[in-house]
Amino acid sequence: MFAYVIRRVLATIPVMALVALFVFSLLYIAPGDPAAVIAGDQATPQDVERIRASLGLDRPFLIRFGEWVWNILNGDMGVSIFTNLPVTTMIQQRIEPTLSLMILTLILAVSIAVPMGVVAAWKQGTLIDRAVMGFAVLGFSVPVFVVGYLLAYVFALELDWLPVQGYTAFKVGFFPWLENLILPSVALGGVYIALIARITRATMLEVLQQDYIRTARAKGAGQSNILFLHALKNAAVPIVTVIGIGIALLIGGAVVTESVFAIPGLGRLTVDAILRRDYPVIQGVVLLFSFVYVLVNLLIDLAYTLFDPRIRY
């Protein structure tokens, strides 16, 4: 087991190195002259040269890449072209709202989607099942910002139950924090809920046909006992895997959700950086999110034994 953990952790290093290489080489493989694009249309040739030098585009690729990686390992992600602040500082200032939004969405989505999928599998073919599956298709089809605006319109503007937009820091108080995040979390969670509910239903359908479920029923175990203890536990591995993979959806969606609800997080930072063509910031955020994504999936991989003791390494 311990050897496996070490091997698995080591195996993520080349993946992260590749991610870094990609994010870095985007500057070189992008069509046209990125320095000119970043400088904008009104830039003088001197401006373009200055940006080219600050991005290191005037030096050989490998040397520049080596420096860049070394700096990142030392906690230096470069300096923003627009604000001249270190990218790490800018990320630190913005990380709390995004982290809050994503964690709340994760909790919300899992606690809604898993029971939904379980019930749909239990009542396979009934109206409930169809409703859940219909919801899943809708969840995949209606984009985050559409759900966001719809929710904000109904619950904030028309009913006035929740704030329209904005963010309150966690240290101000739990309830103001929660109040601001409910609508964004629900909006962001839509696709995620659809994905998890669908996989939960599919795996549960398979598990419910197993002999041990019939045995459990024969020995007189209650319905909820069978569903949530016997069946769900055996269906856990694919569900947990998809929860991990789906984090990519959350990350992509967070960028948009933060724009809709004016949450000053990393997504908002990215959007501002795009409008100013502040590439070092974009690079930093993309790298950070990708690393988080890889790490979360590593943790989930390692957690398989918790859900299924049959898995041994």
Add this chain to the structure above:
Amino acid sequence: MASATVLSPIEAAAPEGYAAAAPLPDVLPPVKPRKGFIGFLRRNPTMAIGGFLLLLMLCVAVFAPLLWTVDPTALAPAKRTREPSALYWFGTDMLGRDVYSRVLFGARVSLLVGFSVAILASVIGMAIGMISGYVRLADSIIMRVMDGLMSIPPILLAIALMALTRGSVQNVIIAITIAEIPRVSRLVRGVVLSLREQPYVEAAVAAGTRTPMIIWRHILPNTLAPITVQATYICAAAMITEAILSFIGAGTPPIIPSWGNIMAEGRALWQVKPYIVFFPAIFLSITVLAVNLLGDGLRDALDPRMAKRL
């Protein structure tokens, strides 16, 4: 045996003194499957609905110049932010442009991006997946590269690419395609690897069929079904990504009325004039829904085993 009632052939054939059981009534009338296209649609209602909606959107996109009431880019500052009415069906935006005409034009952008990305990503992903599934040396390298690419959330990858290029529909298509390729490649590689173990492929190898012929005759046709299903989902994802990119200002240039752009422009006013945001939103959702339904229908029709599971 009283002969007042009409005897069924079995009863009539029963020898004297034996009573044959009466035939069981037909609980279910015999199902006569309808043949042809109509029958196919009847058996796959999701596909029929999705196909119909998508066809409708395609017509809207193709005939947009005939359907719109005014030029979608025409400014009319005197008629700013009019509510939807008989004259302006979906109202006008803050520059006085007709939202209805702009939304119709948006269908063109969205469908163009969706279809282009679906086709490009499928073709390129298929080529990469084939090589990966057939050339062992290339496989480990290609799959590691794909692992790396897949670790970057697709929307962020597209955002990063768009930050470095000038906004144009073509660049949006390229950026989203690059972000979608890894998933297709993985799928094709998996299918190719499992197909290579099939007895008929082994038989072809044993019979001395050359590899290009095996790929052409056996492998390629069998990857088409899963690829087609995947392509519809890619199409749906690409349309959403395009809208997201445009919405946050990293996609189609603002002069082109795409659904994402219309929503981005309506954003500042959405609390007072929500219709500017909602009309393109509804169109986008319906189009994506249509493509998703088509994909689900295709999946069920092409792979009945999967249909039972999902």
